Amino acid sequence: MLRLTQVHLPLDxxxxxxxxxxxxxxxxGQDRLIDYTIFRRGYDARKRSAITLxxxxxxxVKDEAALLLKFKGVPxxxxxxxxxxxxxxxxxxxLVDAARRPVVIGTGPCGIFAGLILAQMGFRPIILERGKAVRERTKDTxxxxxxxxxxxxxxxQFGEGGAGTFSDGKLHSQIKDPKHYGRKVLTEFVKAYAPPEILYVSKPHIGxxxxxxMLQEMRATIESLGGEFRFQSKVVDLDIDKEQVRGVxxxxGETIATDHVVLAVGHSARDTFQMLxxxxxxxxxxxxxxxxxxxxxxxxIDRARFGNFAGHPLLGAADYKLVHHAKNGRSVYSFCMCPGGTVVAATSEPGRVVTNGMSQYSRNERNANSGxxxxxxxxxxxxxxxAGIAFQRELESRAYVLGGSNYDAPGQLVGDFIAGTASTEFGSVQPSYKPGVRLGDLGPSLPEYAIEAIREALPAFDRQIKGYAMRDAVLTGVETRTSSPVRIKRQDNFQSMNTKGLFPAGEGAGYAGGILSAAVDGIKVAEAVALSMTGSTDAHGGAHAGPQTY
Incomplete structure (x- = not known):
C-alpha cells in the first residue's frame, strides 16, 4: 500500500x-487504482480566502513495486x-490462574488502556477507582x-473516565509515537462507538x-476478558516490603495482594501523593x-480563523493556539482550548474553586473558551x-473567597482586567460557568508576576486574533490543574525509582498531558507490567498464546 501525503483539494x-x-x-490510469482510504484529513487556513483540505x-494499486521504483526519493x-x-x-x-493479579489504580484514559491491554493479553487485571461509575458520577458532578x-x-476529577470525561475530548497529541500506539487508542475508541471520523480527521475530539x-463499552470489554472493576474503592496505602510492592x-481496610501496581491516579489525587x-x-x-x-x-474566533468560510461544516468551530513571552520572563499560552464549549467547575476539595473547559461533540455552544x-x-x-500542591490549594482557596464562598467563581471583563479596574456588570459575553460568576477584580487571585504577564499577553493575542482583547470577553478564575504538580519518577522499565512493582503512569505521575498521551502511556506501562510478570525482556517476544489482535 502506498501513502500519499500533502494532497490539497478545495474545501468544497x-x-x-x-x-x-x-x-x-x-x-x-483508473484501471491501475484498486481502492484507497483516507488516513488523515486536515485543513490549511493560512490563506483565509483560499482554505484547502x-x-x-x-x-x-496494481504494480505497486514499479511505482515505488518510479517515485523513489519522492517524499x-x-x-x-x-x-x-x-x-x-x-x-x-x-499466571492467568494465579491469585496475585496486576492492579490498576485509576480509570482515566491511562488506567483504562492499561487495564484493556492487560486484559487483552490475558492477565485479568483488577481496576480500582475511588469514584463512581460514569453515569452516577455525572449526576454527582x-x-x-x-x-x-x-x-x-x-x-x-474523580470517577470513571478521569478528568478527561468532562473536557473537549481532544484526541490529538504531539508525542512521538513510532509504534503507532495512538492508532490503537483511536481504533479501540471506535470499537466502543466513538465517531469513525476520529480515525482520520487531523484534530479528532469526542465530547x-x-x-x-464509550467508557461503559470499554468497561464491558475488559470485564468480558476477565478484568474486574471496583468502584468507590479508594487506595489509602501500599504494602511495601524491602522496596517491593506486595499489595494495596x-x-x-481490605488489602489486595499483588506484586504489580499501575499507578494511574490523575493530577488531582493529592492525598495519594501525600501517602506516597x-x-x-x-x-x-x-x-x-x-x-x-x-x-x-x-x-x-470563527471569523478570525476562517474568514468568509466561517461556519463551513467541514471546518466546524474554530480553535486557536496562542503563545506570548512576557517582558518579565514568563510565558503565557492558551491551554485546553474548547471551541463551542463551556467553562466548568472542576474542584475536588471543599472550599476551593477550580475552572476547566468542556465541549460536546457538536461544539455548538455560543462561546469559545480556553485557559x-x-x-x-x-x-x-x-x-x-x-509544595506545588500547597501552592495550588492556596490559589483555589483564594478564588473561593473572591467568588463569594459558595462555589461561584471570580470573574472580570478582559477590558477591565487590562486596565486594572474591577468589573461590575457583564456585557455582550455571558459566562457559561455554573453555579455562577461573581464579577470583581481578579488581581488578588494570582501572584503579581502572573497577573502582569497575562495583562501584557492579551493585547498581543489581539494582534493574532482580532477582537481577542474585546472589552466584553470574560476571564474566570482560577485555572490551576493544568498538569500534575509532582512527578513520580520511574526507570527505563517503567517502575518507580525505588519501589519495585510500582508503575507510575499517565498525567498524575507526570508522564502525559491529555487523553491521547495518557492512553498511550497506559499501553506502554501495561506492556512493561506484562513483560515483568512473564520475566521477558524481548520488546515483542514472549509466549504468544491466544488471540493477538483486537
Missing amino acids: HADSAITDAILARLQI VYTLDVN DIVVAPDTTYQFVTQAPAA WDLWRKRELHPESNV TFRLVK VLAG YERGVYLEAKPFSIGFRAEHPQSL IVVGITPDDYPGHPL
Whole structure:
C-alpha cells in the first residue's frame, strides 16, 4: 500500500476529486487504482480566502513495486506503515490462574488502556477507582454545577473516565509515537462507538456525552476478558516490603495482594501523593501552569480563523493556539482550548474553586473558551516535593473567597482586567460557568508576576486574533490543574525509582498531558507490567498464546 501525503483539494471539492488527485499524483490510469482510504484529513487556513483540505491517503494499486521504483526519493509517495498493534506477550496459563493479579489504580484514559491491554493479553487485571461509575458520577458532578453540592470522591476529577470525561475530548497529541500506539487508542475508541471520523480527521475530539457510552463499552470489554472493576474503592496505602510492592490497602481496610501496581491516579489525587511521600516512594516537584479561563463569542474566533468560510461544516468551530513571552520572563499560552464549549467547575476539595473547559461533540455552544495560563516552576514554590500542591490549594482557596464562598467563581471583563479596574456588570459575553460568576477584580487571585504577564499577553493575542482583547470577553478564575504538580519518577522499565512493582503512569505521575498521551502511556506501562510478570525482556517476544489482535 502506498501513502500519499500533502494532497490539497478545495474545501468544497467533488466526490471524484480525490480519485482524480491520486491518478494525477501517481501518473496512472483508473484501471491501475484498486481502492484507497483516507488516513488523515486536515485543513490549511493560512490563506483565509483560499482554505484547502489536506489529505493523507493510503492507496492500493496494481504494480505497486514499479511505482515505488518510479517515485523513489519522492517524499510524499512512500510505503504506508503497518499500524496494526502487536502484543508484547500473552499470559501463560499459570499466571492467568494465579491469585496475585496486576492492579490498576485509576480509570482515566491511562488506567483504562492499561487495564484493556492487560486484559487483552490475558492477565485479568483488577481496576480500582475511588469514584463512581460514569453515569452516577455525572449526576454527582451536576450537583455542584446546579446545587452547589460538592461530592469530594465523585466529581470532575474523580470517577470513571478521569478528568478527561468532562473536557473537549481532544484526541490529538504531539508525542512521538513510532509504534503507532495512538492508532490503537483511536481504533479501540471506535470499537466502543466513538465517531469513525476520529480515525482520520487531523484534530479528532469526542465530547463528554459520547465519552459516557464509550467508557461503559470499554468497561464491558475488559470485564468480558476477565478484568474486574471496583468502584468507590479508594487506595489509602501500599504494602511495601524491602522496596517491593506486595499489595494495596483500601479505605475499608481490605488489602489486595499483588506484586504489580499501575499507578494511574490523575493530577488531582493529592492525598495519594501525600501517602506516597510518607511511604518513601521517590517523587519530586515539577512545573505546571496557572491562570484563568477566557471566554469569547465562538463567531469571533470563527471569523478570525476562517474568514468568509466561517461556519463551513467541514471546518466546524474554530480553535486557536496562542503563545506570548512576557517582558518579565514568563510565558503565557492558551491551554485546553474548547471551541463551542463551556467553562466548568472542576474542584475536588471543599472550599476551593477550580475552572476547566468542556465541549460536546457538536461544539455548538455560543462561546469559545480556553485557559490563558502562565508557566511556573518549582522555583516559585520551593522547599518540598509537595509544595506545588500547597501552592495550588492556596490559589483555589483564594478564588473561593473572591467568588463569594459558595462555589461561584471570580470573574472580570478582559477590558477591565487590562486596565486594572474591577468589573461590575457583564456585557455582550455571558459566562457559561455554573453555579455562577461573581464579577470583581481578579488581581488578588494570582501572584503579581502572573497577573502582569497575562495583562501584557492579551493585547498581543489581539494582534493574532482580532477582537481577542474585546472589552466584553470574560476571564474566570482560577485555572490551576493544568498538569500534575509532582512527578513520580520511574526507570527505563517503567517502575518507580525505588519501589519495585510500582508503575507510575499517565498525567498524575507526570508522564502525559491529555487523553491521547495518557492512553498511550497506559499501553506502554501495561506492556512493561506484562513483560515483568512473564520475566521477558524481548520488546515483542514472549509466549504468544491466544488471540493477538483486537
